[in-house]
Amino acid sequence: MHHKTIAELSKGLQAKEFSSEELTQAYLARIKQLDPQLNSYITVVEEQALAQAREADALIASGKAVPMTGIPLAQKDIFCTNGVRTSCGSKMLDNFIAPYDATVIERFNQAGSVMLGKTNMDEFAMGSSNETSFYGPVKNPWDTKTVPGGSSGGSAACVAGRLAAGATGTDTGGSIRQPAALCGITGIKPTYGRVSRYGMIAFASSLDQAGTMTQTAEDSAMMLNVMAGFDERDSTCLDMAVPDYTVNLNDDIKGLKIGLPKEYFAEGLDAEVSKTVEAAIEEYKKLGAEVVDISLPNSSLSVPAYYVVAPAECSSNLSRFDGVRFGYRCEDPQDLEDLYKRSRGEGFGSEVKRRIMVGTYALSAGYYDAYYLKAQKIRRLISDDFKQAFEKVDVIMAPTTPTVAFNIGEKVDDPITMYLSDINTIAVNLAGLPGMSVPAGFSQNLPVGLQIIGNYFEESRLLNVAHKYQQVTDWHNKMPESFK
Amino acid sequence: MQWETVIGLEIHTQLATKSKIFSGAPTAYGAEPNTQACAVDLGLPGVLPVLNKEVVRMAAKFGLAIGARVAPISIFARKNYFYPDLPKGYQISQYELPIVETGKLEIELEDGTTKIIGVTRAHLEEDAGKSLHEDFHGMTGIDLNRAGTPLLEIVSEPDMRSAKEAVAYMKKMHSLVTYLGISDGNMQEGSFRCDANVSVRPVGQAEFGTRTELKNINSFRFVEKAINFEVERQIDVLEGGGKITQETRLYDADKDETRSMRSKEEAMDYRYFPDPDLLPVEVSENLLNEVKASLPELPDAKRNRFVEEYKLSREDANQLTADRETADYFETTAKACADAKLAANWVNVSLAGALNKEGKDISESPVSADMLAGMLKRITDNTISGKIAKEVFEAMWNGEGDADAIIDKKGLKQITDTGAIEAVLDEIIAANPAQVEQLKGGKDKLMGFFVGQVMKQTGGKANPGQVNQLLKKKLGL
Numbered sequence A: 001m002h003h004k005t006i007a008e009l010s011k012g013l014q015a016k017e018f019s020s021e022e023l024t025q026a027y028l029a030r031i032k033q034l035d036p037q038l039n040s041y042i043t044v045v046e047e048q049a050l051a052q053a054r055e056a057d058a059l060i061a062s063g064k065a066v067p068m069t070g071i072p073l074a075q076k077d078i079f080c081t082n083g084v085r086t087s088c089g090s091k092m093l094d095n096f097i098a099p100y101d102a103t104v105i106e107r108f109n110q111a112g113s114v115m116l117g118k119t120n121m122d123e124f125a126m127g128s129s130n131e132t133s134f135y136g137p138v139k140n141p142w143d144t145k146t147v148p149g150g151s152s153g154g155s156a157a158c159v160a161g162r163l164a165a166g167a168t169g170t171d172t173g174g175s176i177r178q179p180a181a182l183c184g185i186t187g188i189k190p191t192y193g194r195v196s197r198y199g200m201i202a203f204a205s206s207l208d209q210a211g212t213m214t215q216t217a218e219d220s221a222m223m224l225n226v227m228a229g230f231d232e233r234d235s236t237c238l239d240m241a242v243p244d245y246t247v248n249l250n251d252d253i254k255g256l257k258i259g260l261p262k263e264y265f266a267e268g269l270d271a272e273v274s275k276t277v278e279a280a281i282e283e284y285k286k287l288g289a290e291v292v293d294i295s296l297p298n299s300s301l302s303v304p305a306y307y308v309v310a311p312a313e314c315s316s317n318l319s320r321f322d323g324v325r326f327g328y329r330c331e332d333p334q335d336l337e338d339l340y341k342r343s344r345g346e347g348f349g350s351e352v353k354r355r356i357m358v359g360t361y362a363l364s365a366g367y368y369d370a371y372y373l374k375a376q377k378i379r380r381l382i383s384d385d386f387k388q389a390f391e392k393v394d395v396i397m398a399p400t401t402p403t404v405a406f407n408i409g410e411k412v413d414d415p416i417t418m419y420l421s422d423i424n425t426i427a428v429n430l431a432g433l434p435g436m437s438v439p440a441g442f443s444q445n446l447p448v449g450l451q452i453i454g455n456y457f458e459e460s461r462l463l464n465v466a467h468k469y470q471q472v473t474d475w476h477n478k479m480p481e482s483f484k
Numbered sequence B: 001m002q003w004e005t006v007i008g009l010e011i012h013t014q015l016a017t018k019s020k021i022f023s024g025a026p027t028a029y030g031a032e033p034n035t036q037a038c039a040v041d042l043g044l045p046g047v048l049p050v051l052n053k054e055v056v057r058m059a060a061k062f063g064l065a066i067g068a069r070v071a072p073i074s075i076f077a078r079k080n081y082f083y084p085d086l087p088k089g090y091q092i093s094q095y096e097l098p099i100v101e102t103g104k105l106e107i108e109l110e111d112g113t114t115k116i117i118g119v120t121r122a123h124l125e126e127d128a129g130k131s132l133h134e135d136f137h138g139m140t141g142i143d144l145n146r147a148g149t150p151l152l153e154i155v156s157e158p159d160m161r162s163a164k165e166a167v168a169y170m171k172k173m174h175s176l177v178t179y180l181g182i183s184d185g186n187m188q189e190g191s192f193r194c195d196a197n198v199s200v201r202p203v204g205q206a207e208f209g210t211r212t213e214l215k216n217i218n219s220f221r222f223v224e225k226a227i228n229f230e231v232e233r234q235i236d237v238l239e240g241g242g243k244i245t246q247e248t249r250l251y252d253a254d255k256d257e258t259r260s261m262r263s264k265e266e267a268m269d270y271r272y273f274p275d276p277d278l279l280p281v282e283v284s285e286n287l288l289n290e291v292k293a294s295l296p297e298l299p300d301a302k303r304n305r306f307v308e309e310y311k312l313s314r315e316d317a318n319q320l321t322a323d324r325e326t327a328d329y330f331e332t333t334a335k336a337c338a339d340a341k342l343a344a345n346w347v348n349v350s351l352a353g354a355l356n357k358e359g360k361d362i363s364e365s366p367v368s369a370d371m372l373a374g375m376l377k378r379i380t381d382n383t384i385s386g387k388i389a390k391e392v393f394e395a396m397w398n399g400e401g402d403a404d405a406i407i408d409k410k411g412l413k414q415i416t417d418t419g420a421i422e423a424v425l426d427e428i429i430a431a432n433p434a435q436v437e438q439l440k441g442g443k444d445k446l447m448g449f450f451v452g453q454v455m456k457q458t459g460g461k462a463n464p465g466q467v468n469q470l471l472k473k474k475l476g477l
Helices: A006-014 A020-038 A046-061 A103-111 A153-160 A177-183 A217-227 A271-286 A299-320 A336-347 A350-363 A369-392 A415-420 A426-431 A459-472 B053-065 B163-180 B220-239 B285-293 B299-310 B314-321 B324-337 B340-358 B369-380 B386-397 B403-410 B418-431 B433-440 B446-457 B464-474
Strands: A041-044 A072-076 A114-119 A166-171 A186-189 A209-214 A257-261 A290-294 A395-399 A435-443 A446-454 B003-014 B076-080 B090-094 B100-108 B114-126 B130-132 B141-143 B150-156 B192-202 B212-217 B247-252 B257-263
Touching: A006 A020, A006 A046, A006 A217, A020 A041, A020 A046, A020 A072, A020 A114, A020 A153, A041 A153, A046 A114, A072 A103, A072 A153, A103 A114, A103 A217, A114 A153, A153 A166, A153 A177, A153 A209, A166 A177, A166 A186, A166 A217, A177 A186, A177 A435, A177 A446, A186 A217, A186 A459, A209 A217, A217 A435, A217 A459, A257 A271, A257 A369, A271 A290, A271 A395, A271 A435, A271 A446, A271 A459, A290 A369, A299 A350, A299 A369, A299 A415, A299 A426, A299 B076, A350 A369, A369 A395, A369 A426, A395 A459, A435 A459, A446 A459, B003 B163, B003 B220, B053 B100, B053 B114, B053 B150, B053 B163, B053 B285, B100 B163, B114 B163, B150 B163, B163 B192, B163 B220, B163 B299, B163 B324, B192 B220, B212 B220, B212 B257, B220 B247, B220 B257, B299 B314, B299 B324, B299 B340, B314 B324, B314 B340, B324 B340, B324 B369, B340 B369, B340 B386, B369 B386, B369 B403, B386 B403, B418 B433, B418 B446, B418 B464, B433 B446, B446 B464
Parallel strands: A072 A114, A072 A166, A257 A290, A257 A395, B212 B247
Antiparallel strands: A041 A114, A166 A209, A186 A209, A186 A435, A395 A446, A435 A446, B003 B150, B003 B192, B076 B090, B090 B114, B100 B114, B114 B150, B130 B141, B192 B212, B247 B257
């Protein structure tokens, strides 16, 4: 059953070919058997999952099911889940049992989906390789010596290894698209404000956005149908109608104008990755799309701007982890200062501390204008680049990452090189645009992702463009050998 | 050397909303610790703030009332610092773009002169929780009920030149926010408190001296005492050849002194930046018009109307209009008894005295406006004298019923029957021949003696004017 997509599983459940309980059991068994190789889950909630599955079966029996009812999913451990540990990949929250559900979780519960467990991730979503997790690195099912990407590395690996039918992720600078690319799955980061951030532990509030990680674009559309939409508990969530994302999947893309930004095909791009992406674009030409060369001239500024804005917001967002009310508290604090210093010093890992320090510095008196304010101005320039591009083209395509998955341990001591692995994804977050990654082939037997960027709120179009490609290719159906 | 004091005040007033500024938790005072703090107030991982619309209306109301500019767009910012009763590690406040800018307030001093005090800005922010240091065996307890309570911080220009002016400004501001209904102004509960920026300079010097900021002043009395103490301290330092250090000082009401908390060098860098969880606050023209239409009559306008409509002295009118409840009480009483001056006297003197003695607010007065008016009517129709009225008022205060019932029960009705008074007078004249002679001989002061005797015999129920008249008639004066 684990070969099936969410769309196929949904049909099987509705047709009562199998029950959600059987399906859930099958996934739980695979997790038990195979996850030790991947470390993609931090917490598995076997009993709760089976109880949810039985409820889903009752819903299906009573004819009250919706398409996502009974589908076993993995939730990134950044979403608060009532009564279940929500660690955010950190020692700081290793003991934190959330007392409420994030809006995203609440909506999946309402749809009758099943939560198998919580997936591993870079600590507080800060990382591009899943090596910063307190719970140890996640391994890429295509080659367990390599990283799955990050920060949603657990979600990507478990979907690629078919240890869940689909998973949620969050994307602040590429944390859905980059691991989706490195693990050979489909992922979409919607427009900023499309999915509620309530209950999603904040890293950089103006960039964070939840999305999906699935085998196919159709599956992502089905999941997004549940997740997207206004939530009065998030002031940055947009109050506008949500289309049914599955409706336009098969629309003809003849005449679609694809922009290829030259800055994304420049120095640093692996030649084979480049070739693979170019081949994917050839497929689009066959489908009737037109290709236009474009320029996003401020692209080179996106990484530096991002590494001011994101740490600045993170330094403030993570202040609440102070050992006072919840989370890790140091042993035997001598006084208040000691409590703060040791609780935070011992509770946070080194990448998180690095970003808190960078952010604190960037916001300090005398530096604010030179760093934070300047970075915000650059953000505007980057948005304007995209705005101008979308006057000429319908979507923009580029490699999701400049290389395929790298080896575990290869970049941990070199943060700058690590940061550059998100060079192609960050600008999308700075502009707040929707972006996708779609499996487009292999290089050195490791998956390559094609990034598709759309204009604001054009998730439907992105999913349509990705789906049409998946109708004529089968990269998304490929499975890693030991997880077949 | 002659010194001039320069004062600016930052007033924090708690806005009287039902729920908190960024969450749905209630704001009521005095609940068990941590029972009025929801996930958002506790700063749990993942929670987000959502602005309470009512606070925007209230701030707009305030802005209009002080003739300020209400910003069409204002921004919430994060003020970052660590403290155990600050759950998120930052306070959501407004920094670069506050909701209210450049207004003014007219104050009136004891000698009747008026002065305009500039209001630099007023901004919205959330309050922190409370750290409780007692009863925890050397540990500190945290109560987050107050966390997230909406505050309006009103920052004045350094326009005040004495502690008295500062008190007048604070009182006037208190009166204004309670009139507007945007705050209950309860100072004991901390709903209205202030920090004072104080400096001194030689008279005639244009530039300001180095200032200190006095924290934690929660009464009108303390603001005066704290400033006076600080001014003297600064003058002492300067005259002793020293320099004032720019610092934050805490006023200790028990010791009546200020002491250093932290110097400018130790001042925190709050790392303000726009809160990415909140959208810019928009105040539309429509909202402003709506708020404008809902503005109540403000203290100055009410005072002027009282002077004109009820022919009261400015001083009486000022006292009556200091707070809206007293003004309403007075107006109800005045209308019901049809003698505004009499009503003003009773509200300002006897009622104010009784309330003050028991530390009660006018809303808690056991004598309602209608009850007071009922008694005043009995004065104007000569049923009782002003003197007897004091006894009736006291009985009403003690819950013995309304004026008519008390007059009836205690037999306090004034004797207006001429025959009865004459009978008493005859007796007194007969018993005091020597005084009669002296009075007839021109010692007018003795009139008082006779009237007093009659009052004594009648238990104060005779009408003194009437006694006077009858006595003169009898003795042929």
